[in-house]
Amino acid sequence: MGSGIRYRVERAALALMATAGIAVLIADLFGWLDKLAPGGALPKITLLILSTVTLFLLMELDRLRVLDDVTAQLSRLDADVNTQLSKLDIDRIARELQQEHYGGVLQVHRRFPEEMFTRFVETSTREVTILQTWIPNLHRFEEALEKAVADRRVQVRVLLLHPSSPVARLRDEALRTVRDPALEQDVKASVERCLSILGSVFRRVPEEGRARLQVRVYNSLPSVAVYKADEHYLVSSFLHGQLAIDSTQIEIDGGDTVMGREVQRELDTLWSIGGDVDLRNWRTSVDTIRL
Template identity: 30%
Template sequence: MVSEVNGRRWAYLKRKGFDRGAVLLAATGLILIGSRYGSAYIQDLGLNLGADLLGVLAVLYAIRPFLNRAEARRESVLERFDHKDFITRADDAQRRIEILDSWMALLQGGYQRPFLTSLREALERNVEIRMLLLDPDARAAEQRSDDLLRRTNVVENIMGNLSSLHDFRQGLPENMRHNLDIRVYSTLPPVQMYRADDHMVVSFYPVNMTSSNATQYQTSPQSQLGTFVGSKFEELWDAHSTRSLGQYREIVIKVSPDEAEQLYRTQFVTVERSIYISGHRIAQDHVEHGVAGLPVRVEQSSAKGEIEAANSYLFHTVSPASERYLIVRDLFRAKYGHNRHEVLLQLVEA
């Protein structure tokens, strides 16, 4: 139920909506103009922030009619996300479950076991499950950490979620895996969404607070708000920068020591936009001449398997005595949960 304070806040926002919208629109225009002429870092940051502000504008105008109706139907507004209620609704789902979030508290603490149990039972009923979580390698993950004043380790939470989902998926029979699709996206969305059939819960990404602790709006996929949020989900799902869970966990390396090209699928991490791979097998295959300086090609593809780009690199061996080795090794541990990366190779642009 919406508190009296929340009621006054929304009344104020409705009165001031046009002025706030004009200010946000002007700020967005300035940021996008700056992103066109600034440095590479400023361009990336500007485009990301500009897209976020455009999303906020769209959400404000999409949700306003819903808020008006919610004032007369207050049971549609909750003070925070009800994890147990969503698990129950997942238990009852017959067609689809869809989740859009940075990371899920449902995969942590006491919620994890009943949630995964409900997902497995849903898959047994041939329910289609699609999940979108924030890519921990994306700058947007650092941006969200800043929003939370660095009090929450966003990257670690996402990595933990993705590791749990990988283990869960690996434990499923082959005939059940095709209905479970997990992807990671690279830009902050305007909303959080949890859907089970025709029940949808939507929230925002407030500053200084996780979205699950913010006000939640219960609606249906057919409502104006539900239609808007559903379209954002589909846009992110099909975005070129969105990766599958498999692509997040493994990279395909094509090594060309001579005319014969060798293909490797290996684990990797990203540090400051540099790619580091687990190179034990590659080093063994090239022990005679070594791996340093070997030409490498990496094809970047979308979650749908479409080739987006092909980049050329050279191998650089990371010294176990270096500080960088320790940083990369710890990231491998966080991402994969083990320490079997004696040989770490950096991909250096050719």
Template identity: 50%
Template sequence: MAVRHQAEKIGLALTTAAGPLTILADVLGLLDEVSPNGIQLVTLLILTSVTMFLLLEVRRFEILDSVDQRLAELDIDGTATRLRRERYGGVERVHSEFPISHFKALIREADSEVTVLQTFIPNLHLLQNALRDALTEHSEVRVRILLLFPKSPVANLRHEALRSVHSPTPPVNVKVAIEHNLESFARLSAALPERARTRLEVRVYNSLPSMAVYRADDSYLVSSFLHGMLAIDAPQTEIKGSDTARGAEVQEELNTLWQIGKPVDLADWQHSIELIDFDNVNVS
């Protein structure tokens, strides 16, 4: 193979040099001594040589076609997905803050479930239309909301955690924010047709939240409750697949809090909250 490549290089060099040399010889009249039609003859010889070299290269083009075919047969996306699941536990990417447009798109594409786990949902006003559309336009989609019990002592703890010496504004009143969310969901529920209303479920939990989660089918956006910062302003880890290591962990947490949570009757959420009694306050 090396000898062939070397021969090709020499042949191409000679062919390239033949053009200028032929023109020079013709100007000097040297070709007339070879043949009255010397220039035409030499030109024909050069074209013949070039054609031969091009024919030799056809095999290489065939090899390139074979490479393209082999690449087409590879499941590159499938391999990338498998490696992501094995090495990164299903983590797709990390967003610097909550990607509101991206999550709204995930809601629109959801076929079965949208779930939010928060102390309260600061960006609910940005998501309400998408949640309403999911409930009215997709007959199979459930919307499940988990909020902190407004009377929980954890609400006061989170209120203090949001207090930041770097912020000139007072911290969010978590209890009031939760109640505002409940009122918003009550209005949303009242505006829904009956068949959609039953698929909107809100529960409150009385426990220290471990993470904030926004789920649409098998996609999760997960963040932490940091001091002096809302969870939606913290980096968001996007996870794909409830059967991945990280996805299964997050889904297990959702399942646990849903089981210990108490349902809220959105027809009269204030009265419903008053009736809720967590026998043993669990803040562990």
């Protein structure tokens, strides 16, 4: 029912009730009510109360109608606001602001967030790429890499420093302060251990999926360490006396951001100069790659 019709009906009903109440009062003054309902004091009181309330409501009817109008206006305003908000892509605006002001950087981690990167690998659908001299924590997400290749057909690319590269010896010197001499392990041995793990992953993957696991070794001085899963990047620097995974990690979201493009350019450059490693026999393969 429209507000105008309802207003007229309510006003007519209240006027009728008020008139009836006044008629009852007049009938009571002249004793007509006692003749109709002897001893009916309680109904009289009830009628008096109802008449009073009705008169009050009748006087306040205009104000109540104003409240109805306000409610209707608020409902229309709320609908308009929801309509306008529905036109806004909040997530897109947030991404644009993030790209504009922070170049795609989401946050900075104190050290490599292994659990986060493992989740990135486990949910990846297209590509996982790692650029390192060697990967000290490879065993932490070895299984996730295998499942990505075998189960979800994800392209996995790994870039490692050539174990016989002069850069390996330089990095070995830079890390001397953090390596326990009793372990008798250097950069060369660490790279070879990573190649051995990747070779094991390669053999466990079904034959038809092995081509999606690619490893290259490079003979160059890398500027950054990169762990990438789809559009997520974790980037750190090679500092003296400190492993890259123990350095601060810059988390970047989006390969089309300022930071994402720069990191991707570095990945592509080192991949282009790297030599392919045949994981069926990685030792022989690495020995044949010219430095």
